Amino acid sequence: MRYGIAVFPSKKLQDIANSYRKRYDTKYSMVPPHLTLKDPFDMKESELDDFVKEVRHVAERSEPFKLEVLRYSSFYPVTNTLYMKIAETEELRDLQQKLNEGALEREREHPFVPHITIGQEMNYDELSDVFGRLKLESIQHEEMVDRFSLLYQLENGTWTVHETFLLGGRS
Template sequence: MKYGIVIFPPKYIQDEANSYRKRYDPKYSLIPPHITLKEAFDMDEKEMDKLIPELKRIANATNPFSIEIRKVSTFFPVTNTIYFKVEPNDELMNLQKQFHEGKFENNMSHPFVPHITIAQNLRDDEYSDVFGTLKMNQFNFEATIDRFQLLYQLENQSWTVYETFVFGKEIV
């Protein structure tokens, strides 16, 4: 089964992202707006029993932290993907790093760039128009992040929450 680890930002950020994703992201219906901490990875459900305690340990040792979004950016020329740029901070970078060491396989295919995708798989001319317009906009989002989610992929390619891990919670 395919799994992934993400942060879902607060609703007001998701609503803004979805206002673009509805039109410019063909994966709009498959997953809500998110920050990917660990790309999709395959794991047998039996192995998940070993991973869940490690995810709980990481969550318990993590304090809530803030994120900021001030602008859009792009992965062009690699892909015609446009995203809300999440300003990197030590807490976010450290959290992401923990999912690629120790008991976790390092499956990173590229350096971690914290972001929330708002458009992807655009034709070149559409990409130029959309990015040209969006880069003139200023965004001013701040949010406190206090949890991450382990997701799994369904047969229809959509993603759903397997479990949510709240930061700083006591082990029960």
Template structure:
């Protein structure tokens, strides 16, 4: 089964992201707006129980993370993805690094905290959409106090397997 680890931002940020994702992200209906901490990975039912236990301990060692979103960015020329840039506080970097060190640290790209708002576009479409969206004024601050272990359903959508609160209770 395929799993991933994410942070879901506040409803206000999700609503803002979805206002653009509806048009520009073909994955809009498959997963809510999120910050990926650990890209998708394969695990069995037995393995995921142990992973969930490790996630619980990791989450307890991290305080809630303050995130700021101040602009719209793009990964072009690597790929035609448009995103809300999440300013990366040190704590978010450390959490990402800890998760990757604990769970097979292979990752395709460097960690750039973001919320995808558009993807799978042609070069021309990307250029047009990014050209207009990057002028959008963006100013959000949020505190993420939990991480989510997701799994992928047969229809390609993602749902929460378990949620872990950051910090000691």
């Protein structure tokens, strides 16, 4: 099975992200707008229980964090992706590190750049046009994040939530 860990921000921010994703993100219908904390990785289902226990332990030892959108940005020329750049607070970096070290270490696709994707696999002209406009727009948004989700991928490429974890063990 293929798993991943992500934060789903508030409905308000997801709605804003989707207003772009609908047109520019080839994975629009695969998963709601999210901030990836752990890149997709393969794991046997038999390892899931132990993995989840570790993740719970990380969640309990971590704190809610402020998610602040800084600006629109792009990974071009590495990939033709547009995203909302998220401030890398100490709490966020700390959480991401804990989810990717020790018993939770897995293959990684990218270095950690906190972001919410709003467009991907765009052709150059469109990317350049849309990004040119978005660079002129200011986006001011911040919110507190108190949870994250472990997801798994179905055969059709979509993702289902296996479990949510509350930061700081709050309930």
